[in-house]
Amino acid sequence: MTRPRFIELALEHVPLLLRTGRRLTRDEADAEDLVQETLARALEKSSDLRDVSGLKSWLLAVQRTVFLNSRRGLRPRLEVLQGGLGPHEPPLEPRGDLAVELGAKGLSDEVNAALLSVPAEWREALWLREVEELSYAEIAEVHGCPIGTVRSRLARAREAVLAFLEKEKLRGNL
Amino acid sequence: MATCRPSWQERLSAWFDGELSPLESALLEGHLKDCALCDAELERYGALRSAMRTGEETPISSSLTAKLRSLAVRPAEASRVRRWNGAVAASMIAVAILWGLWPAGMNEALAADLEGHHLKSFSRTSPCDFESSDPRAVEDWIRREFGWSVSVPEIGDATLLGARRCRLHGETTPAVLYRHGEKALTLFFPTSDSRAAKGAAAFADGGPRCTAGPHGERICVSSEGDRTVVAVSELDASVLVAALEALPD
Numbered sequence: 001m002t003r004p005r006f007i008e009l010a011l012e013h014v015p016l017l018l019r020t021g022r023r024l025t026r027d028e029a030d031a032e033d034l035v036q037e038t039l040a041r042a043l044e045k046s047s048d049l050r051d052v053s054g055l056k057s058w059l060l061a062v063q064r065t066v067f068l069n070s071r072r073g074l075r076p077r078l079e080v081l082q083g084g085l086g087p088h089e090p091p092l093e094p095r096g097d098l099a100v101e102l103g104a105k106g107l108s109d110e111v112n113a114a115l116l117s118v119p120a121e122w123r124e125a126l127w128l129r130e131v132e133e134l135s136y137a138e139i140a141e142v143h144g145c146p147i148g149t150v151r152s153r154l155a156r157a158r159e160a161v162l163a164f165l166e167k168e169k170l171r172g173n174l
Numbered sequence: 175m176a177t178c179r180p181s182w183q184e185r186l187s188a189w190f191d192g193e194l195s196p197l198e199s200a201l202l203e204g205h206l207k208d209c210a211l212c213d214a215e216l217e218r219y220g221a222l223r224s225a226m227r228t229g230e231e232t233p234i235s236s237s238l239t240a241k242l243r244s245l246a247v248r249p250a251e252a253s254r255v256r257r258w259n260g261a262v263a264a265s266m267i268a269v270a271i272l273w274g275l276w277p278a279g280m281n282e283a284l285a286a287d288l289e290g291h292h293l294k295s296f297s298r299t300s301p302c303d304f305e306s307s308d309p310r311a312v313e314d315w316i317r318r319e320f321g322w323s324v325s326v327p328e329i330g331d332a333t334l335l336g337a338r339r340c341r342l343h344g345e346t347t348p349a350v351l352y353r354h355g356e357k358a359l360t361l362f363f364p365t366s367d368s369r370a371a372k373g374a375a376a377f378a379d380g381g382p383r384c385t386a387g388p389h390g391e392r393i394c395v396s397s398e399g400d401r402t403v404v405a406v407s408e409l410d411a412s413v414l415v416a417a418l419e420a421l422p423d
Contacts, residue, residue, distance in 0.1 A: 003245075010242075011239070018238075032235075035242070129191060136191070155180075162222060165222075
């Protein structure tokens, strides 16, 4: 495949790469840099791509590798550490149904906080499934793991995110 | 909230995604007839999905599209990237030794910001937003892009690569990039009224002064009058100070 043809095909997936880049880097400029670097690396490795129909998950896998390589060594210094819950938590009281409240409100901040509370691999799998609508096989390719692992991560991620939101609701934060 | 047994939860999650085999689907659907907990859990899965799918558009800037299209015609620069990455890795090995030996005093967040931008620039395929080895051309680009003038020095054995935009403490700042042998050097030119310039000038305290970033890159600052310039590199501090002294008056 020629370089211009490869880039034209890859451009269709740039919105997805940019959304994923924003989520990984939490910075617009860094996300654009990451997308640029991802496509540059993808071009170098384009002969490895056997089936164009798998381009989306293949690009996401390249992006994940580029990101992890770029942050290796910098991550411990630059990541914000989340504080604990503190010793004086108010007593928890039931405040209605979580599913109803999730459906009724724009809870992006709370959902983001819940996503950040779970391990990165669970969070990424859940994001790729729910937002980007990737299949289990595609997520497995992105993460370089078996499909069974994806299935397990997704179940655990859902359980943990919903448990976090439930706890916030009980505290009255939702 | 009470939930069903974990073995059912994993099946429930996969069934919700349409990823369960026909046999397992039949088993789960039989279970669902009698399990109110799993039924409620499905409702919560649906609510979470709706909350995550905002339907937000992702506009792509024309400049990003242009940069990506330009990749199609630009020859690969992998070998250079690998060399720079090697240099960056080598610098990180020296972290522990250097960090304790250099004078303290620079704002820690500023030092991390400066070092982070320097390392990140040279981890990219194209470190520069504007590529040129001509100091005047780089000065013109900075004047056009930032609206102020800087003097780009010619530094001894270093080769000027070009310039890029950075955000130091949230303020857009030009950075000029050089290659010195196999090592990278960045000069930052924050405006005099920026927080980065004020922090760096306070650290310099009147004369060129050096410290080390959290990953061991040397950071040297020169501040005279309204002009504060910061050099970052794994090169010896003497080279950085010489670079700052090469700045035109």
